[in-house]
Amino acid sequence: MSTYIHKKKGPSFSSTVLLFTIIFLFIPLFVVTFFSLNSSKGMQWEGASLIWYKKLIFDSPSLWTAFRNSLIIALSSSATAVVLGSLAAVGIKWYRFKGKSYIITVSYLPMVLPEVIIGISMLIFFSAVKIRLGMFTIYVAHTTFNLPFVFMLVTARLDEFDYSTVEAARDLGANERQTLTRVIIPSIIPAVLSGFLMCITMSLEDFVITFFVSGPGSGTLPLYVYSMIRYGVSPVINALSFVMILGTMIIAFSFRRFLKVVAASS
Amino acid sequence: MKRPLNPRTREQLLGSLYGWPMGGWFTIFFTVPLAIIILYSFMKRGLYGGVEFTLTLNAYREMVNPSFAMVLVRTIWISVTATVLCLLISLPCAYAMARSKHQTFLLFLIIIPFWTNSLIRIYAWIFILSTEGLINSILIKIGLIDEGLKLIYNNGAVILVLVYMYLPFAILPLFTTIDKFDFSLLDAARDLGATKFTSLRKVMLPNIKSGVSTAFIFTFIPIFGAYTVPLLVGGKDSTMIGNIIVDQVSKTRNWPLASAFSMILTLVSLIGVFWMLYTGKREEQMKKDGPKRTPQALESTVKAHHRAASKGAR
Numbered sequence: 001m002s003t004y005i006h007k008k009k010g011p012s013f014s015s016t017v018l019l020f021t022i023i024f025l026f027i028p029l030f031v032v033t034f035f036s037l038n039s040s041k042g043m044q045w046e047g048a049s050l051i052w053y054k055k056l057i058f059d060s061p062s063l064w065t066a067f068r069n070s071l072i073i074a075l076s077s078s079a080t081a082v083v084l085g086s087l088a089a090v091g092i093k094w095y096r097f098k099g100k101s102y103i104i105t106v107s108y109l110p111m112v113l114p115e116v117i118i119g120i121s122m123l124i125f126f127s128a129v130k131i132r133l134g135m136f137t138i139y140v141a142h143t144t145f146n147l148p149f150v151f152m153l154v155t156a157r158l159d160e161f162d163y164s165t166v167e168a169a170r171d172l173g174a175n176e177r178q179t180l181t182r183v184i185i186p187s188i189i190p191a192v193l194s195g196f197l198m199c200i201t202m203s204l205e206d207f208v209i210t211f212f213v214s215g216p217g218s219g220t221l222p223l224y225v226y227s228m229i230r231y232g233v234s235p236v237i238n239a240l241s242f243v244m245i246l247g248t249m250i251i252a253f254s255f256r257r258f259l260k261v262v263a264a265s266s
Numbered sequence: 267m268k269r270p271l272n273p274r275t276r277e278q279l280l281g282s283l284y285g286w287p288m289g290g291w292f293t294i295f296f297t298v299p300l301a302i303i304i305l306y307s308f309m310k311r312g313l314y315g316g317v318e319f320t321l322t323l324n325a326y327r328e329m330v331n332p333s334f335a336m337v338l339v340r341t342i343w344i345s346v347t348a349t350v351l352c353l354l355i356s357l358p359c360a361y362a363m364a365r366s367k368h369q370t371f372l373l374f375l376i377i378i379p380f381w382t383n384s385l386i387r388i389y390a391w392i393f394i395l396s397t398e399g400l401i402n403s404i405l406i407k408i409g410l411i412d413e414g415l416k417l418i419y420n421n422g423a424v425i426l427v428l429v430y431m432y433l434p435f436a437i438l439p440l441f442t443t444i445d446k447f448d449f450s451l452l453d454a455a456r457d458l459g460a461t462k463f464t465s466l467r468k469v470m471l472p473n474i475k476s477g478v479s480t481a482f483i484f485t486f487i488p489i490f491g492a493y494t495v496p497l498l499v500g501g502k503d504s505t506m507i508g509n510i511i512v513d514q515v516s517k518t519r520n521w522p523l524a525s526a527f528s529m530i531l532t533l534v535s536l537i538g539v540f541w542m543l544y545t546g547k548r549e550e551q552m553k554k555d556g557p558k559r560t561p562q563a564l565e566s567t568v569k570a571h572h573r574a575a576s577k578g579a580r
Contacts, residue, residue, distance in 0.1 A: 014358035014365075018372070021359050022435065025379040026428070030389030031400060035393070043403035046579075084288040091284025095277050103289035110296055112483075112539045113493020116508045117303075117528050120515055124306065125299035125524070127316075146293045147288060176280065205383050209491055212515075229498065233393055241386045248381045256374065264517045 006035040029245050036238035060236070066224035069135065070204055073220060077142035078199035084143075085150030086192050090184060093158040094166070111148040118145060119212035126213065133215030140202045141213045144214075149202070150195035157191035197255055300532070307525035317521055329530075334510065338530075341506040344421060345490040348428040352436040352485045353478070355429070360440035360477075365449070373441070380434035381481070382521065388498050391427050410532035419501035427495050432488060436481040443477025444470075474548040483542040487535045507531055 011019070054061065088107070090102060110118055122141050126133060169183045181257035185192075207222035214223060225244075228237050271279070307325050309317035329335070363372045394400045395418040402414035410534065417423065447470060455465035471478075493508035500506075507527055514524035 012362070014362035017355065017358040018362040021355055021437075022372075022375050022431070025376070025433065028387060028394060029379060029382065031394055032386070032390045035400075043398065043400060048337060048556065084291055087284045091281045091286075093285065095281025097281030097285060099283065099289055100281070103285050103292070106292040106297055108539075110292075112380070112487060113535050114487060114508065114531055116491045116493050116511055117300075117532055117535075120511055120524060120528055121299035121303045122295065122465065123515065124521065125295070125302055128302055134472045140295055143291070151288065161567070201381055207385055209384075222385055225383065225389070229385060229389050233389075233396060233399075237389055238393070240562035241389065244383050244386050245378075248383070249378055252374065252378055252381055258371075 003094040006034055008208045029241075032220045032238045032241040033245065036235060036242045038235065041235060053243075055236050056243070063221075063224055063240070066219050066221045067129055069138075069218060073135065073142055073170075074203035075140050076179040077139050077146055077203055078196050080143045081146035081199050082149050082192055082196045085147050085195065086154045086188060089151050089154035089158055090180075090188075093155060094163065107148050110145055111152075114210040115145075115206075119209040122209070123212040125251050127137075132219045133213055137215070138210055138218060138220065141209050142206065145206070145209060146199040150192070151190045153195040153198070157188050161187055175237060194255070194258070197251070197258070201251055259262040288314045291524060292344045293411050303528050303532075306521055307529050311520050314519070318566075320424075323469060325520075325526035328523050329526055337505050337510055341422075341490060344425060344428070344496075344506065345486055345492075345503075346558055348425050348432070348489050349436075349486045351425070351429050352432055353440075353481060355433060356436035356440050356481060359437050360444050363437070363441050364444040364447070364546075369445070376437055380438075384431060384494065387431060388427060390496060391423070391430065391470050391499060395423055418499055419504075421500070421504050421533075423499045424496050424504045427499050428489050428492060431495065435484040435488065439484055440474070440477050440478040443474045443480075447473055476542075476549045479542050479545040485536045490534060491531050495544075518552050 022100070035043075036052055037048045038045055039051060040046035088103065091097070092104060106134070118141070122144070123133075126137050131137060165183055165187070166179055169179045174182065204221065206220075207226060209222050210223060210228070214220065219227075221244075225237070225240065226236065228240070287500045299329050306317050308323065310320045310322050310324060325346055363369060363376075366372055383445070384401045392399070396402075397414040397416070397418070399414075401417060402411075404556065405411045451469050452465050456462065480568075491508050492506055493512060496506045496509055505531065511524050511527045513529070514520045514527065551563070
């Protein structure tokens with residue numbers, strides 16, 4: 001009888017590594033959060049205060065413009081990506097048409113190429129066709145890097161989908177539009193929505209690509225953070241960091257809850 | 267009344283209607299820009315930025331400059347080191363996660379730092395490592411050192427922060443593959459007398475190869491094209507290809523050279539991706555062929571065994 005399975009001598013090597021890795025991943029996040037509550041500017045702890053949060057909220061008008069820009073771009077680019085990506089996933093999964101393998105290839109490439117390449121090629125493209133850099137160019141760039149993820153998620157969902165449902169709908173007299181709105185869309189909606197959430201987070205997060213295609217006055221939140229970091233270490237950035245970490249956690253939590261609700265309802 | 271289309275034309279039409287909006291978007295905003303970069307890399311540099319439309323290999327000749335060669339070597343060195351460190355840390359982590367009862371919670375813990383804004387994470391490291399930063403002020407306070415150590419603005423800091431940033435990129439694909447692995451095979455190997463390490467190396471590793479190559483590519487490509495990390499925590503000697511490309515575009519305004527460097531980055535990434543797809547496909551094939559052993563498969567196994575044996579003897 002094998003005995004080693006039940007032989008437990010404290011935590012194993014792998015779980016120790018995992019524990020330290022998680023600590024390593026979280027230490028920087030805790031450090032900035034902790035110091036955002038420090039009343040002094042330096043590393044000396046001089047009591048807790050919310051003074052940096054106050055400064056962040058009331059003394060940073062450009063922060064709010066950047067935040068507004070970020071939201072507009074995140075929502076618009078995610079919406080575009082969701083529509084185009086889902087339609088394409090349906091078309092590529094179920095139909096044969098000219099250029100199909102080309103579309104599949106170019107839909108994976110933006111996901112795997114380094115961000116610098118996407119950013120530079122777009123910058124050079126926009127200046128070659130003389131489109132002024134600004135909100136519109138950022139919107140285009142974000143839609144481009146969001147599309148592959150929607151396409152991938154919806155394709156994965158369609159892989160589990162039983163095509164005979166569509167055939168049944170057609171046999172019962174549904175036309176193409178009815179099949180799409182009554183049968184296909186309801187069944188892919190969970191993947192579409194999780195794709196939408198994913199796009200929003202990626203769009204709010206992106207710095208490198210946005211950095212290349214943004215123009216004057218179109219700065220997003222990450223660009224604002226970048227200009228602050230270049231200016232030097234400041235407790236106001238700590239406060240902003242914590243707010244953004246909190247935002248991430250809320251999105252991650254709601255994402256998880258959302259997936260659970262979807263799993264329970266289907 | 268409408269004339270019914272023939273089924274093949276109908277399929278062609280509907281497929282294009284669904285697929286080509288995205289196909290068109292990618293053509294305009296991805297394929298064309300990439301083509302422009304390829305074209306520009308063979309053009310002559312314009313006086314005030316931009317290009318002159320004369321075919322030349324100047325940009326590629328400029329790349330052979332020793333200072334650029336140094337950057338290329340450094341980029342490879344830094345990316346390989348950071349990627350290998352990521353994989354070495356991620357393998358035990360992914361294994362522990364796959365064997366854990368709290369998988370969703372652990373995944374959640376890995377995803378939170380992964381989703382946090384990358385600049386915020388880099389900033390946190392600047393805060394910790396800088397000369398007046400957290401580590402130095404603690405060390406000074408307890409009297410270990412008198413003045414701040416140089417922990418930041420060097421290649422060590424670049425590697426540390428890159429590993430920090432891209433660990434989740436390695437952990438997540440490894441976890442997915444290891445999670446599918448049948449752990450009873452390990453017990454079987456142990457029952458047959460293998461040590462724990464041997465059973466992991468000889469039984470598990472061959473089965474998770476595609477996960478390892480995916481993790482390698484997912485970390486290596488973004489690290490190879492890194493721009494912000496060397497810019498913000500690197501020193502004068504930490505410039506990587508990404509920084510050169512950006513400098514050539516925004517400061518020196520040498521677009522052909524920037525395009526030529528972008529070509530290198532693109533080629534390296536594409537080779538990596540195709541290699542990853544290839545290992546994935548081959549593994550699938552092997553699993554499908556599993557029990558029925560073709561003579562060729564047998565031959566290659568025997569050959570591999572001989573090779574391994576002769577290596578061991580040397």
